[in-house]
Every structure is written in C-alpha cells, then in structure tokens.
Amino acid sequence: MIASSFPAGARSRLDFWQVASGAILALFICVHLILEGSVVISPKLTDGIAWLLEATCVAQIAAPCLVLLILFHFWIAARKMPFRAGELGVFVRHSRCLREADTWLWLVQVFTAVVILAGAFFHVYTVMTDLPITVAGSAKRLHSGWMAFHAVFLPCVILHTGIGIYRLAVKFGICSKAARNRVRATIWIVMGCYLTLGTLALSRVWFLE
Amino acid sequence: MGRNLKFEIFRYNPLTPDIQPCMRTYRLEEHPSMTLFIALNMIRERQDASLQFDFCCRAGICGSCGMVINGRPGLACHTQTCDLPNHIALHPLPVFKLLGDLCVDTGVWFRNMGTKIESWIHTAKAFEPSVPEERMDNALANHIFELDRCIECGCCVGACGTARMREDFIGATAINRLARFHIDPRDNRSPADFYDIIGDDTGIFGCMGLLACDNVCPKNLPLQDQLGIMRRMVTIESVRGIIPAFIRNKLQGCGCKQKC
Ligand code: HEM
Ligand code: SF4
Ligand code: SF4
Numbered sequence: 226m227i228a229s230s231f232p233a234g235a236r237s238r239l240d241f242w243q244v245a246s247g248a249i250l251a252l253f254i255c256v257h258l259i260l261e262g263s264v265v266i267s268p269k270l271t272d273g274i275a276w277l278l279e280a281t282c283v284a285q286i287a288a289p290c291l292v293l294l295i296l297f298h299f300w301i302a303a304r305k306m307p308f309r310a311g312e313l314g315v316f317v318r319h320s321r322c323l324r325e326a327d328t329w330l331w332l333v334q335v336f337t338a339v340v341i342l343a344g345a346f347f348h349v350y351t352v353m354t355d356l357p358i359t360v361a362g363s364a365k366r367l368h369s370g371w372m373a374f375h376a377v378f379l380p381c382v383i384l385h386t387g388i389g390i391y392r393l394a395v396k397f398g399i400c401s402k403a404a405r406n407r408v409r410a411t412i413w414i415v416m417g418c419y420l421t422l423g424t425l426a427l428s429r430v431w432f433l434e
Numbered sequence: 435m436g437r438n439l440k441f442e443i444f445r446y447n448p449l450t451p452d453i454q455p456c457m458r459t460y461r462l463e464e465h466p467s468m469t470l471f472i473a474l475n476m477i478r479e480r481q482d483a484s485l486q487f488d489f490c491c492r493a494g495i496c497g498s499c500g501m502v503i504n505g506r507p508g509l510a511c512h513t514q515t516c517d518l519p520n521h522i523a524l525h526p527l528p529v530f531k532l533l534g535d536l537c538v539d540t541g542v543w544f545r546n547m548g549t550k551i552e553s554w555i556h557t558a559k560a561f562e563p564s565v566p567e568e569r570m571d572n573a574l575a576n577h578i579f580e581l582d583r584c585i586e587c588g589c590c591v592g593a594c595g596t597a598r599m600r601e602d603f604i605g606a607t608a609i610n611r612l613a614r615f616h617i618d619p620r621d622n623r624s625p626a627d628f629y630d631i632i633g634d635d636t637g638i639f640g641c642m643g644l645l646a647c648d649n650v651c652p653k654n655l656p657l658q659d660q661l662g663i664m665r666r667m668v669t670i671e672s673v674r675g676i677i678p679a680f681i682r683n684k685l686q687g688c689g690c691k692q693k694c
C-alpha cells in the first residue's frame with residue numbers, strides 16, 4: 226500500500242451516483258422489457274402502449290434522457306474498468322488462478338458494459354428516428370438485419386442488469402453473506418425469465434404476418 | 435503408502451537478481467495429516483536447504499505462512515495435502531514485497547495501513563490509571579472481538595483483484611479494521627471522520643465487491659458484511675447536504691445496533 230493519490234478534502238460522491246444511475250437504469254430495463262414483452266400476448270396491446278407513451282410524449286422525453294443517463298453511468302463506472310496498460314491482463318490472469326465466481330462476474334459486467342454502450346446508441350437512434358413505434362415497424366427492422374443485433378444486445382443487457390443488481394445488493398450490505406448464494410440463485414432465475422420473455426417477444430415479432 | 439506429491443515451487447531471490455525467477459519441482463511421499471507446513475519443512479530438510487518460506491505458530495494464529503496455493507491464497511499451516519490434488523503449485527502472495535521464494539514482507543504493508551487508517555481508539559477522555567476499567571456489554575465485546583480476529587496474513591489482499599490492479603488500494607482487512615473501531619463505543623470518530631479516511635477510490639469506493647477476500651480469509655472474518663456496512667455508511671455520508679436527513683437515516687440501518 227502506498228500513500229493515497231486522491232486530493233484530501235474533495236468529497237467523492239461517485240459511488241453514490243454510480244449506484245443511483247445504475248439502479249434507475251435497471252428499473253427502466255425491467256419495465257422496458259416487460260412492456261416490450263406484451264407483444265407475446267398481442268401485438269395490438271404493444272402498439273397501444275407505444276401509442277400511449279408517444280401521445281403523452283413520455284417516449285420522446287425519456288429516450289434522450291436515457292442516453293444521457295447511460296453516458297453518465299458509463300463515465301462514472303469507467304473509472305473502475307481495467308483500461309490502464311496491463312490491468313486487464315493482470316485481472317484476467319488473476320481470475321483464472323483464483324477460480325472465484327464473483328471475480329468472473331465483474332469481468333462479465335465490464336464486457337457487457339462495452340457492448341451496451343455501443344448498442345444502446347444505435348438502438349435508440351434507429352427507433353426514435355422512425356416514429357411512430359409499431360410492432361410492424363419492428364418486424365421490418367428485424368428482417369432488415371437487426372435480428373443479429375438483438376440476439377447479442379438482449380443477453381448483454383439482461384446479464385449486465387441482473388449482475389449489476391446482485392452486485393449492488395452485495396456491495397451495499399443489503400444482501401448479507403448468509404443470503405449470498407440464495408440471492409445469486411434468485412437473480413439467475415429472474416434473468417432466465419427475462420431472457421425467455423425477450424426471446425419469445427423477438428420470435429413473435431419475427432414471425433409476424 | 436501415501437500418494438506421490440509433486441510440488442512446483444516459485445523460486446527467486448531478490449539478492450541474486452541474475453538468477454531468473456523459475457518454478458522448481460520437488461517430489462514427496464504423502465503422510466497422513468500432512469500439512470503444507472510439514473511438507474515444506476521436509477523439502478527444506480532433505481532436498482533443498484536454500485528454500486525460503488515463513489512459519490511461526492504452525493497453528494493458524496500468527497499469519498506468517500500466507501501463500502498462493504494452487505492459485506488461491508491461504509495459510510500453508512492450515513492446509514492439509516489430502517485436500518489438494520497430487521500436483522501442488524506454490525507461489526508467494528502477490529502485492530507484498532517479495533523477500534525470497536515464498537517469503538513476503540506483510541509487516542511493512544500492515545504498518546503503513548494501520549498508520550493510514552489511524553488504527554487506534556480516538557477519544558478525548560484522559561486516561562485515569564486509578565479508576566476501574568469501564569464495563570462493556572458482553573454481546574458488544576464479542577462483536578468487536580469477532581472483527582478483531584484478523585491475523586494480518588494478507589490472504590485477502592492477495593486475493594483482491596483491485597489490490598492487484600491498483601497499488602494504493604487499502605484492502606478489505608483495513609476496512610474490516612475500521613468497522614471494528616466504528617462499533618467500538620470508546621472510539622469517538624464519526625461517519626464524517628471515517629469518510630475522510632476511506633471515502634475515495636483508494637478506500638471503500640475502490641473496492642469492486644469481487645468478494646474473493648471474503649471467500650479466502652482463513653479466519654472466516656465477515657469481510658463482505660463489513661465492507662457493505664462501511665460502504666453504505668460512507669456513501670450516505672458523502673451525500674450529506676444533498677439528500678435529506680430522514681432519507682439518509684432510513685437508508686442507514688446497518689444492523690450493527692449502533693448509533694451511526
Ligand atoms: C442497460 C443499461 C444499464 C443498466 C441497467 C446498468 C445497471 C448497472 C448496475 C445496477 C450496476 C451495479 C452498480 C454497482 O456495482 O455499483 C452497474 C455497474 C456497472 N455498469 Fe452498468 N448499467 C447499464 C448500462 C451500462 C453501460 C452502457 C455501461 C458502460 C459502457 C455500464 C458500465 C458499468 C460498469 C463498468 C459497471 C461496474 C462498475 C463496478 O461494479 O465497479 N453500464 N450497471
Ligand atoms: S470485495 Fe473484492 S475488491 Fe473489495 S476488498 Fe474484497 S476482494 Fe477486494
Ligand atoms: S482479514 Fe482474513 S485474510 Fe485478511 S489479513 Fe485478516 S485474517 Fe488474513
């Protein structure tokens with residue numbers, strides 16, 4: 226341990242903003258995927274929800290805010306990412322030796338983050354420049370090549386959100402050591418449900434007449 | 435007949451820098467209840483007198499024998515060979531200064547850490563030698579003792595991905611130590627004081643919650659829970675003035691039964 230390189234006295238609220246932005250994004254994703262999943266029941270229902278959100282301008286306002294929030298979240302969380310020369314190598318070698326599930330989970334978090342950062346921008350851009358949002362429009366997009374994008378983007382978002390929530394609970398002492406295995410199992414099950422819902426929704430739109 | 439164990443041991447002496455670091459192989463027949471402490475001593479006595487490693491109590495009390503055993507930090511005296519495969523690789527703990535082969539200097543690191551976090555009771559009360567000691571509730575004394583059991587072996591630091599990447603990271607053992615002062619009613623430091631010590635990326639905010647520290651600690655200290663309590667306290671302290679007090683108090687509830 227060497228002396229701190231941090232300026233003394235400067236209040237660092239970065240961790241607070243990191244969880245706050247992460248938690249808001251996680252909440253958004255959980256709601257977004259469920260609303261999107263309504264297509265499994267009926268495409269009409271989804272169109273109705275989309276119309277409601279657009280007519281009330283919620284979609285138009287939320288979209289740019291979310292992009293900004295993602296950028297903000299990335300800007301804060303990136304200070305933890307192994308960018309500096311050699312750090313990633315050290316960390317991967319360390320994880321291999323250690324065989325620790327939680328150490329690996331963090332690497333998953335970092336890799337999915339990069340995919341989401343790039344993907345979220347394209348995703349929001351294509352959807353919001355092609356209003357109104359309709360299931361038929363989504364089907365056209367999927368068939369014009371976006372299916373592959375979603376097949377990668379969806380699991381990444383779900384993994385990052387699920388692991389993020391688990392890690393948040395663990396890091397802030399909400400999930401104690403005694404509860405850790407149970408919480409982790411629960412998170413995997415919830416992630417599985419979301420993945421199933423997402424996959425069903427995508428295939429429903431794909432096979433839309 | 436016991437198993438034939440193959441040891442691969444990291445060898446390097448900083449005093450002879452022209453000899454490159456290498457892994458040297460030793461073979462040994464396993465005995466019942468053989469620990470790595472016994473095995474290493476047998477190797478040194480019978481095969482290679484130049485092998486350096488640290489031991490003292492051989493009972494998991496002094497913390498000198500921390501090393502990386504097949505990739506995971508642990509106490510050599512606490513590890514039985516029967517729990518390991520035939521092939522055993524031993525490395526010195528990372529992060530700490532290498533003294534030679536499996537020996538590292540944890541002492542200087544821990545002293546610097548203790549100085550940085552001011553690892554002593556902070557009180558304005560003058561010491562009265564003639565007055566009987568103040569009594570402490572038994573449950574609280576046990577709770578403090580639970581956190582005080584750290585033997586400074588350095589395993590949690592060696593297992594910590596953050597400590598490997600960031601040299602100035604303070605480590606789980608330091609945060610556990612502060613948690614111990616946090617629950618000690620004799621220590622008058624407030625959350626604001628703790629914030630000043632660990633409220634940055636070299637302290638609790640540097641910890642990424644990878645939890646390897648908790649899983650390897652040979653004394654089973656509740657590191658994960660203490661990191662959680664301290665992170666919550668310091669984070670809430672960091673937004674004093676932004677978030678109203680009643681919300682901060684609601685979030686606090688750290689379960690340590692102390693006024694925070
Ligand atoms: C779908 C949108 C996203 C959601 C729901 C989300 C959610 C979360 C949550 C809940 C955490 C845990 C917070 C913590 O551990 O303190 C987290 C951590 C993290 N996020 Fe995100 N995030 C999203 C997008 C992104 C993006 C676009 C990036 C960057 C490219 C990113 C980078 C990170 C990193 C690196 C961490 C780990 C930080 C650490 O644990 O130290 N996230 N995220
Ligand atoms: S939780 Fe992880 S990052 Fe934090 S001190 Fe422990 S091993 Fe290091
Ligand atoms: S907290 Fe545990 S692993 Fe870390 S130095 Fe103390 S006894 Fe060793």
Ligand code: FES
Pocket residue numbers: 488489490491492493494495496497498499500509510511512
């Ligand atoms: S020799 Fe003392 S802890 Fe192993």
